[in-house]
Structures are given as structure tokens and as C-alpha cells.
Amino acid sequence: MTDPKLLSGLSELREARRACRGLMWSAAFFSIFVNLLMLTGPLFMLQTYDRVLGSRSEATLVALFAFVAFLFLVMGLVDWARNRLLTRLGARFQAKLDRRVFEAMLKKASMNQERGEGSKMDQQLKDLEAVQRFYASPVFSSLFDMPWAPIFLIGIAFFHPWLGMAAVAGGSILILSAVFNQIFTKTAAVKSAAASYVSDRYSEQLQNEAETIRSLGMQSNAFEKWSKTRNRALEQSVSAADKGGSFSNFSKTFRLFMQSAMLALGAYLVLLGEITPGVMIAASILLGRALAPVETVVNQWSTVQRAKRGWDSLVELLATVPADAVQVELPRPSAILDIQQVTVVPPKGRQATLRLLNFNIRPGEAVGIIGPSGSGKSTLARALTGVWPLSGGKITLDGAPLTQYHPAKLAQYIGYLPQKVSLFDGTVAENIARLSTNYDDERVVEAAKKAAAHEMILKLSQGYNTPLHAISTELSGGQIQRLGLARALYSDPVLLVLDEPNSNLDNEGSTALNNAIKSIKDNGGAVVIMAHRPAAIKECEKLLVLEDGARRAWGPREKVLSEMLTNFQAVRKTVNANTNTPGGVV
Known part of the structure; x- marks a missing residue:
């Protein structure tokens, strides 16, 4: 954001986000334990294959299973608490800006009405809600998990260098998929949003003038004109969904393939006697956990794009319509x-x-x-x-x-x-x-x-x-x-x-x-x-x-x-x- 005219709006949004900093740090703190507890599954598999099956001890299996059940319960509670924190983070961010955005929209609308441009109030309210939903969405919580992906990949490399290289290669491909998703779907998403807005505005205008349309027998002509805008919006929406869906489908399929590929490579290393069967299973599960945040971001990239457009729109709105200055309250004036x-x-x-x-x-x-x-x-x-x-x-x-x-x-x-x-x-x-x-x-x-x-x-x-x-x-x-x-x-x-x-x-x-x-x-x-x-x-x-x-x-x-x-x-x-x-x- 280099335009000096937009810096004031950007500063207001950042100030509202700073007001939510406590919730964000709390969510980050809970994320540490969520990700550490994600190791429960791989470690359980490792111990089951290498210790329980080897010793054939039922007591060891029961003890391990009870301990694992307890850890999964703790993980579920911690993840539940983190999600509640992020939901409240989004709500607090919106509450901080609701009045400011509402007053800015009214002020801007009063200026635009005379020129017939419309106020876009409903759209700008949706912009604020889009940012709020992003903070409360799984894609935002995945951003807290992504820094742990390299740690999990390093953990796989400790099992065996070949497993580590395969994991890094798979993770790199998924990251590139996320980058390409951003590049190739950005324009399509913007065009889809613009076409939908035009269609919605025209539909609203027709509803407001329904009496005139019916009295003058304009229904058919109005429908044909509205249908053109609707079809254009539908085409742009389908195009954006196709592009985003292609990347989502690729990331999901590729992650599942990588887990199977990791099992195949692990099995080959077991046959060579370089790792144990437990390591093979644990490496596959750990890889799935490492790649899961990246896949979530790719699959829900539309949420990220919508929030980004909403953020930019709010920056422009708040910069264009500065907040009313704090005034010394003057006494009731005379009619002079x-x-x-x-x-x-x-x-x-x-x-x-x-x-x-x-x-x-x-x-x-x-x-x-x-x-x-x-x-x-x-x-x-x-x-x-x-x-x-x-x-x-x-x-x-x-x-x-x-x-x-x-x-x-x-x-x-x-x-x-x-x-x-x-x-x-x-x-x-x-x-x-x-x-x-x-x-x-x-x-x-x-x-x-x-x-x-x-x-x-x-x-x-x-x-x-x-x-x-x-x-x-x-x-x-x-x-x-x-x-x-x-x-x-x-x-x-x-x-x-x-x-x-x-x-x-x-x-x-x-x-x-x-x-x-x-x-x-x-x-x-x-x-x-x-x-x-x-x-x-x-x-x-x-x-x-x-x-x-x-x-x-x-x-x-x-x-x-x-x-x-x-x-x-x-x-x-x-x-x-x-x-x-x-x-x-x-």
C-alpha cells in the first residue's frame, strides 16, 4: 500500500486489528499445543508397530491407547478454544469498525446520490463482513499452522533423508499450486464480483421501479435487459469457480497421492532394512499433517480473495471519507x-x-x-x-x-x-x-x-x-x-x-x-x-x-x-x- 492518499484508511484498519491483538496472540499460543498434539497420531502408530506388535503386549497397547485418547481429548478442547477465540477476534474487529464504516458510507452516499451512482452501502457492509468471516474461517487458523509445516517436514527427514526429500518436494509443489492459484484466479474473481454487483444493482433498480414497469408493460424488456446482466455475472462466476476448483482439486488429489507415495517409499526402505514399519506409517501421517494447512489455503482461496477485496475497499472508503473531527460543543446558536x-x-x-x-x-x-x-x-x-x-x-x-x-x-x-x-x-x-x-x-x-x-x-x-x-x-x-x-x-x-x-x-x-x-x-x-x-x-x-x-x-x-x-x-x-x-x- 504505497499510495499516500490511502494511508489514513489503512492506518484505521490496522488500529482496529491492533485492538484484537490480545485474541490473536492467545490463538497463536493455543496453536502451539494444537500442533504439538497433532504428533499424537504418528507417535501412536510408531509405538504400536514397533513396540506393541513386537512385544505382543496387550497391557502396553491398552496403556498407549488410553494415553492417546486423553491427548486427543485435550487436542480437541484446545482446538475448540482456538476457534472460539478466532470467531471473537473477527466479531471484535467488525464491532470496532461498524460505526465508523456506517457513518462513512452514509456520508459518501449523500454525495453520490445526486449523481445517480448509488451508495454501495450494502456492498461495503459485505466488505466488512468478508474481513470478519476471514478471521473466523478455517483458512485463517491454517495460517497459524503453516509455520509448523517445515518442522514436521524436518521431523520426517530425521526418520530418513529420502523421506525428507520426498516430503519437501511434495510440499513445494503444493505451495507453488497456492501461488499459481492466486495469480490465475485473481482477475477472474474481480471480474466475477464486478459483474455480480452490476446485476444486483440493476435488479434493485427494477424492484424500486416495479410500479412503473408494470403500468407501462415493460416486464419483458426489463427481463431481457436484466437477463443479460445476470448471464454475464453467471458466466464470470462459473469461470472463476472453474479456475479455483481446478487448483483445489489438484491440491486435494496431490496430497492424497503424496501420502500413498510416502507409504510406497517407506515400504521400499523397510524392505531395504533402513527403517521400521512404524516409521513408514508415522511418516505418511506426519506428511498429511504438514500439507493440510497448505491444502486448506488453496481450497478456500476464494475466502482470502474476498477478504482482500473487502480490505482494499474499506481502506479506500475510510481514506476518502475521513472521520469527523472531535469538536468542542458550542452552545445553541441564534438564527444568524x-x-x-x-x-x-x-x-x-x-x-x-x-x-x-x-x-x-x-x-x-x-x-x-x-x-x-x-x-x-x-x-x-x-x-x-x-x-x-x-x-x-x-x-x-x-x-x-x-x-x-x-x-x-x-x-x-x-x-x-x-x-x-x-x-x-x-x-x-x-x-x-x-x-x-x-x-x-x-x-x-x-x-x-x-x-x-x-x-x-x-x-x-x-x-x-x-x-x-x-x-x-x-x-x-x-x-x-x-x-x-x-x-x-x-x-x-x-x-x-x-x-x-x-x-x-x-x-x-x-x-x-x-x-x-x-x-x-x-x-x-x-x-x-x-x-x-x-x-x-x-x-x-x-x-x-x-x-x-x-x-x-x-x-x-x-x-x-x-x-x-x-x-x-x-x-x-x-x-x-x-x-x-x-x-x-x-
Whole structure:
């Protein structure tokens, strides 16, 4: 890992792994006894063939067998304890990173959504789980056993040099098999993972748009398009499985062959009188034990590859999205908002959608932001809530830049109603309380009343305890928007940012919206409204007109509207004067 940009992410993962160091050293300690006790079988065979059969002593056989049974019991318990340690090692590693990865994914997803790239949250959660499963898998415990393989091979060489050379040759071939497995299956595994991801993403998109697909009769076309991505993923998966399976099959077959070859060589040396029959059997068993970890690694190489891809993906994620800095908690601010020379370039974008913007808001004011689609209204909303970083300038709340507030605290001070309101699995009350399960009942009801949603909620089957995942599709757009408004008001914000708040509201909802705006202003708060419809700016004292990301007009509402109307009439007269039809329509 030589890229300096990725070092911070790599450092975080290594820090989480260091937190599990105690468990790892304990597993290594248990591995010493596991591997020493693995000698029980070869030594028992050696003693049985050379001592018991030679002396024909039943007492010796019974004593040896009892001792061996005890050693195998101890070995089983020690190996069981080691596996439990490794399972907890993986769980602790995941627990150390769960919150950090989750917050990084949310932050990255909020930036990618506007560009239609998707959040990849499910994929990145699987990346963390892949690393966790690797630590708890047999292939990781085999890594503790592999250093013992040379010791076992040396032990075979002590029996006879020819046996040692045969064992080393067989072990070398298996190691080369593992190396070739890595080289030849890496590309196939990456292609398979990429194709599967594309197929899963397209399938998810089709599920989300099922209503549109069915209503427009797009099922057959959608299936054909999805089938192509599915077949491509299946082909890549089969190709990767074939390559990995070939190496796994070779390693298994070759290990069994080597044990038989060791028996054959041992038998030949017995015939020459250079070793005893017990040594022949013990050498074969010892070779199997020496090669077993290598075979496990080869057979489960897909687990190693998946964990490696997951590790690299997490490194990139954590490096791209640094952890939030520890902030000194500032007191509750006043609704004094200053926007100074603000320039915003969307994440991964190349062109600024807001340029050198200046305006301010004071307590008790409501400011309307108007302009054509694509003028930068939603970009400004994301900048005001801290979702998108600034490329230039600064935004201060009560004199402090937004970056000096912890994101969780900033969300309490700035309520946000996005254009598209999403409801989450949980009760109505939990959705209003921003998914908190330990919410304040009075604050939930108060927020719902301010959003004119209280009566609507009471009509639901279980009131505030109604599970939304079951009925959310039955709610109208206006009802969903009222719940979103209640959620924005739950924290009693000092600043309320509304992005097209009345796009789905009826007259009652629009009246409730205006009443909520009045209430915030009367309590010393401020409101910013991105609007297309005139009803949304009824309570606004000031207007900001955006065009191509720049400020076109700013000032008192009536003055700005009159200036825009004057300009419109002047343009209309000019156009009419240049047309052949008097009074032509613009």
C-alpha cells in the first residue's frame, strides 16, 4: 500500500486489528499445543508397530491407547478454544469498525446520490463482513499452522533423508499450486464480483421501479435487459469457480497421492532394512499433517480473495471519507446565518453549481430562494445543511462556521425538508423522532401538530405506533411530506431549510406549512425556502433569485418581484416589437 492518499484508511484498519491483538496472540499460543498434539497420531502408530506388535503386549497397547485418547481429548478442547477465540477476534474487529464504516458510507452516499451512482452501502457492509468471516474461517487458523509445516517436514527427514526429500518436494509443489492459484484466479474473481454487483444493482433498480414497469408493460424488456446482466455475472462466476476448483482439486488429489507415495517409499526402505514399519506409517501421517494447512489455503482461496477485496475497499472508503473531527460543543446558536462568497462544486463534479454567493438571514426572517430548475437551489440547501462541502467561501451560524459544529448537533439546529421525503422501517413516532427509539412523546406530538399531521396520524390503524413499512405505500405524497415536515421540526431548530416544501401539499397542508414558518419566526428562528410555487414564499420577507448558480437579485420580496416583473414586461415588449403579429405571445 504505497499510495499516500490511502494511508489514513489503512492506518484505521490496522488500529482496529491492533485492538484484537490480545485474541490473536492467545490463538497463536493455543496453536502451539494444537500442533504439538497433532504428533499424537504418528507417535501412536510408531509405538504400536514397533513396540506393541513386537512385544505382543496387550497391557502396553491398552496403556498407549488410553494415553492417546486423553491427548486427543485435550487436542480437541484446545482446538475448540482456538476457534472460539478466532470467531471473537473477527466479531471484535467488525464491532470496532461498524460505526465508523456506517457513518462513512452514509456520508459518501449523500454525495453520490445526486449523481445517480448509488451508495454501495450494502456492498461495503459485505466488505466488512468478508474481513470478519476471514478471521473466523478455517483458512485463517491454517495460517497459524503453516509455520509448523517445515518442522514436521524436518521431523520426517530425521526418520530418513529420502523421506525428507520426498516430503519437501511434495510440499513445494503444493505451495507453488497456492501461488499459481492466486495469480490465475485473481482477475477472474474481480471480474466475477464486478459483474455480480452490476446485476444486483440493476435488479434493485427494477424492484424500486416495479410500479412503473408494470403500468407501462415493460416486464419483458426489463427481463431481457436484466437477463443479460445476470448471464454475464453467471458466466464470470462459473469461470472463476472453474479456475479455483481446478487448483483445489489438484491440491486435494496431490496430497492424497503424496501420502500413498510416502507409504510406497517407506515400504521400499523397510524392505531395504533402513527403517521400521512404524516409521513408514508415522511418516505418511506426519506428511498429511504438514500439507493440510497448505491444502486448506488453496481450497478456500476464494475466502482470502474476498477478504482482500473487502480490505482494499474499506481502506479506500475510510481514506476518502475521513472521520469527523472531535469538536468542542458550542452552545445553541441564534438564527444568524451569513453566506459569504460561497462556491459549491458537487462531489466528483467539475463545474460549480453555486458561485460566489452572498446573502444573510437574521432571527425572525424567512427568505425565499427562487429560480429556474438547475439554478442551484437544491445545491444551496445541501450546503446549508452541511451535506455538501464548500469549495470556497464560508457559511456561519451565529458567527461559527458550520464545520465547527458536530454533524449530529448541527442537524438539531438546522431542520431540513428535502424535495423527496423518505420514510423508514419503524413506527410513525420513530420516523418523526428521526429513528430514535427513546423519543420524547410530547415533542413528537408537538412536531406533528405544527406540520398539521396530528389528525391524519390519529386516523391510522395504530396512531403514532403504526408501522410505516406496512402502510407507507398507501400514504399520499402530501401525507408523506407532512411527516417529513414534522421530522424537520422535531428538534425545534433555529433554522429551517425547506426544499420545494409544498410540491405535494394540498390547501390544508400549505396552510399548516405557513403556520409552521410563522411559529419559527415568532420564536426567533429563521427559514430558508427553495420554491417554485408562489404560495411557498407567502411568509418570506426577502427573496433571493438564482440563475446559473449566481445571485441575480436579492432584497425585500415586493421589490424583487416588481423588478422581475418590470424586466419581464420590457423583454416582452421588445419581442413583440420584433414580430409581425402585434401582441404576440412570449
